Amino acid sequence: MAIRWYWEDLQPGSVRDLGSITPTEDEIREFAAKFDPQPFHLDAEAGRASVFGGLCASGWHTCAMAMRLTVDNFLRESSSMGSPGLENLRWMKPVFPGDTLWLKHRITESRPLNSRPDLGLVRSVWEMSNQRGEQVLHMEGYGMFRRRTPAADAA
Numbered sequence: 001m002a003i004r005w006y007w008e009d010l011q012p013g014s015v016r017d018l019g020s021i022t023p024t025e026d027e028i029r030e031f032a033a034k035f036d037p038q039p040f041h042l043d044a045e046a047g048r049a050s051v052f053g054g055l056c057a058s059g060w061h062t063c064a065m066a067m068r069l070t071v072d073n074f075l076r077e078s079s080s081m082g083s084p085g086l087e088n089l090r091w092m093k094p095v096f097p098g099d100t101l102w103l104k105h106r107i108t109e110s111r112p113l114n115s116r117p118d119l120g121l122v123r124s125v126w127e128m129s130n131q132r133g134e135q136v137l138h139m140e141g142y143g144m145f146r147r148r149t150p151a152a153d154a155a
Helices: 025-035 044-049 059-073
Strands: 015-021 085-091 101-112 119-129 135-146
Touching: 015 059, 025 059, 059 085, 059 101, 059 119, 059 135, 101 135
Parallel strands: none
Antiparallel strands: 015 101, 085 135, 101 119, 119 135
16 A cells, blocks of 8 residues: 655644544454453453443443554555554543444644654554444554655764
8 A cells, every 4th residue: 555644744633633543342352352351351241240230342442443443544645654652541431332433633732852863653542432422542653754854864
């Protein structure tokens, strides 16, 4: 796939709709069985007896769904070179089977990397909401992107 977005194109204040995803009960259970086997992620009865009131997705599953939407609807067509990590991650509300989740991506900062003239660093906020408009996920973190035109070496 051709690169559409380089670091220079990723300006603070820009917002992208990264699409939607709807987890099924089977997907929630499958992810939980493999990565977060807590009872309320595996069993409807245990979910009803929990503070969540029903079978719900692991927060890590919610993050994985956000990552999938980010890759499919942005990163595949960008010059992404990975991420040095997240600063802030919050699960605001539980995600239940059949919830339709919408992801919004907002760039808050952008700067060149002095140590790598071919890369720039972008700080972003991801907000995921359900079909009722309730925010279920808030993430803040960084991504590294190739520059269209690398800066001249300072040496």
